[in-house]
Amino acid sequence: MSHGISPLAPKSVPHLPPVAGVRLATAAAGLRYRDRTDVMLALFDAGTAVAGTLTRSKCPSAPVDWCRARLRGGKARALVVNSGNANAFTGKNGRDAAKLTAELAAAAAGCKPGEVFLASTGVIGEPLKASAFDGVMGALVAGAHPDRWLDAARAIMTTDTFPKVATASARLGSASVIINGIAKGAGMIAPDMATMLAFVFTDAPITAAALQTLLNRNVDDTFNAVTVDGDTSTSDTLLAFATGAARARGAPRIASASDPRLKQFRVGLNAVLASLAEQIARDGEGARKLVEIKVEGAVSKRSARRIALSIANSPLVKTAIAGEDANWGRVVMAVGKAGEPADRDRLSIWFGGIRVAHRGERDPAYDEAAVAAAMKKPEILLKVALGLGRGRDRVLTCDLTKDYIAINGDYRS
Amino acid sequence: MSHGISPLAPKSVPHLPPVAGVRLATAAAGLRYRDRTDVMLALFDAGTAVAGTLTRSKCPSAPVDWCRARLRGGKARALVVNSGNANAFTGKNGRDAAKLTAELAAAAAGCKPGEVFLASTGVIGEPLKASAFDGVMGALVAGAHPDRWLDAARAIMTTDTFPKVATASARLGSASVIINGIAKGAGMIAPDMATMLAFVFTDAPITAAALQTLLNRNVDDTFNAVTVDGDTSTSDTLLAFATGAARARGAPRIASASDPRLKQFRVGLNAVLASLAEQIARDGEGARKLVEIKVEGAVSKRSARRIALSIANSPLVKTAIAGEDANWGRVVMAVGKAGEPADRDRLSIWFGGIRVAHRGERDPAYDEAAVAAAMKKPEILLKVALGLGRGRDRVLTCDLTKDYIAINGDYRS
Secondary structure (H helix, E strand, C coil), rough: CCCCCCCCCCCCCCCCCCCCCCCEEEECCCCCCCCCCCCEEEEECCCEEEEEEEEECCCCHHHHHHHHHCCCECCCEEEEEEECCCCCCCCHHHHHHHHHHHHHHHHHHCHHHHHHHEEEEEECCCCCCCCHHHHHHHHHHCCCCCCHHHHHHCCCCCCCCCEEEEEEEECCEEEEEEEEEEEEEECCECCCCCCEEEEEEEEECCCHHHHHHHHHHHCCHHHECCCCCCCCCCEEEEEEEECHHHHHHCCCECCCCCCCHHHHHHHHHHHHHHHHHHHHHHHCCCCHHHHHHHEEECCCCCHEEEEEEHHHCCCCHHHHHHCCCCCCCHHHHHHHHHHCCCHHHHHHEEECEEEEEHHHHEEECCCHHHHHHHHCCCCEEEEEEECCCCCCEEEEEEECCCCHHHHHHCCCC | CCCCCCCCCCCCCCCCCCCEEEEEEEEEECCCCCCCCEHHHHHHHHCCEEEEECCCCCCCCCCHHHHHHCCCCECCEEEEEEEEEEECHHHHHHHHHHHHHHHHHHHHCCHHHEEEEEEEECCCCCCCCCCHHHHHHHHHHHHHCCCCHHHHHCCCCCCCCCEEEEEEEECCCCCEEEEEEEECCCCCCCCCECEEEEEEECCEEECCHHHHHHHHHCCCCCCECCCCCCCCCCCCEEEEEECCHHHHHHHCEECCCCCHHHHHHHHHHHHHHHHHHHHHHHHCCCCCCEEEEEEECCCCCCHHHHHHHHHHHHHHHHHHCCCCCHHHHHHHHHHHHHHCCCCCCHEEEEEEEEEEEEECCCCCCCHHHHHHHHHCCEEEEEEEEECCCCCEEEEEECCCCCHHCCCCCCCCC
């Protein structure tokens, strides 16, 4: 199956500069694919702090279990990510495969297995032959280089149609620090393939605890505000690594997420996470429209989020947008089923900035031709005002097309 | 758009006998369709009790509001149902249209407007021109007849591909009573059209309160256990009418749902509701497979229901079944995201009675050819054992095909 590059792919790919203390390499271990790389290794200098957020699935993959246990240590020397096999629902074999992968990487990199972080994406339920890494680990370590960002993003792709990278720089004390990110994920779960994976790398000297707090604050409005199909992966993983190498250039050591010197860094980190999250929505399986859903006037932000997700995950809303139909009746339905406070007679709805429904009825001034033109655009803004309170939130999603069914429903080849 | 009759339609349609005290009529009021009936009227003899369950949507239609207020009275003399227009999200116009419809029916039938029950299904957000009923109400009352069950079921169809009827009889004291049911609904919301509607009619002498208790007990494992797309309509309505006419034939008057004389009636009522609910799943938009999902070994029935619904509403599970792919990895994903207690390493999964995963790993004895053959059948049983407790439940759904997208996503004609 070839589905080409998403029409919503970013027009240009930013260049990612080196991050002091990080080296990258990729290889083809032959796990599932032919003629492409399927494993990436990142090596970190001693003293690198790590933080992360992992899937809330009750049936997580073996690498997720591995990372959850190792995050407590807060120290990282290596990251190994493979595509082609998710090492999920693989029982004791899976735990052994994760352990072996970490041991092989540790031996080659000269660190402890507990300082190696892991992520896997691909088929669920198939045993991962971690011994395949044995043949490539030495070459990966030997060939690791500060300038392999796009290669790394390519090696972790599954049904992604383009590699996802983002970068920002920030002033920290008297130094400039870099924040680079790479990600993959085309559905919350792609066909047979699991997962949204994202990795962030910085040379800022930040403790693991402060980095964790920053991630927690940022993930809710970036990665957690994106949905393709409402299906949560067994393997969703976001890890952030801070080498601290910028300290040599005069950056201060930061031990608190509230440190005022982090102001620019916080903005940069949020921008990187938000860009990667948006790129995932832009590469949603079969997507032809990027849809931003804004809900305001809810009783709380939490309530606004739930209503926005109810709209974003409604198959009827998503198919209507695929059909370029400003079907606000289905939006009313999705608001109504969210289980959150809503008053039909105060509800207003906009498509592409044009109000189509007002206070519980079709807007009398609604110009069907203008709305039809707005619905033809590749990016659709859908706004709902509840008129109850001051809670507001926003989520990103994409439309639901026949290609989603083709990608996920056609017979296995 | 013509999509033919669902391949899952029942092979034969049962004959529905008259229910003493009920007369039916249909007409073409020209609300939206050409060359078909779009309104049905049921007339009930004096003394008819009514009970019902209505959508939990926070944005219900005007007829739902009307019925909710009138159910308190517990008495019914007429039911008016139209297709083509849902009278939902129509503001004050909608309330006025519902009132006018009830007044027109009451005047023609010689009863009070508060004894008239209403349901509407069709486009959301378009004003319902209730004055259109003025021209047909007299003829409807004059032509009402005990033998119009299939006509009635046809008049309330929207995107349904076949009329949905069911019947049962039960011994009540020394008399035999009839329980007839009709329903419509092809998605929880069909394209532009709202709604699951179901109406049950019996000549048993049962008080409104007892009938309400019986409905509440039965609806959870019948209509509430069916999902097509997880989208809850603004208009879902189930009403039950008991004329009491069987009292003249010696049936005792029943004032408690726990009355032991109701034993057969309870079985019959459950059979009628279960049959109608299954027919709705069989007519799911674009459906090619009827899917029964059984979850056992959960910590409670409620937990089993939530896990079953998480599986049933997962686009990735539904597209896999459309592709005849026993993709248990996606079932693991759906169990994991349900948010209910689950232990990956105790989980077992069966497709078509064949165990494909056992205790958190692929079943070593799993015969791929046998499973492939099972997946080709039009009815798929998917069983999940959690191994935690004794909670079990079952839901019905259908697969997700390109036809669902075509029905709901193609440009409005």
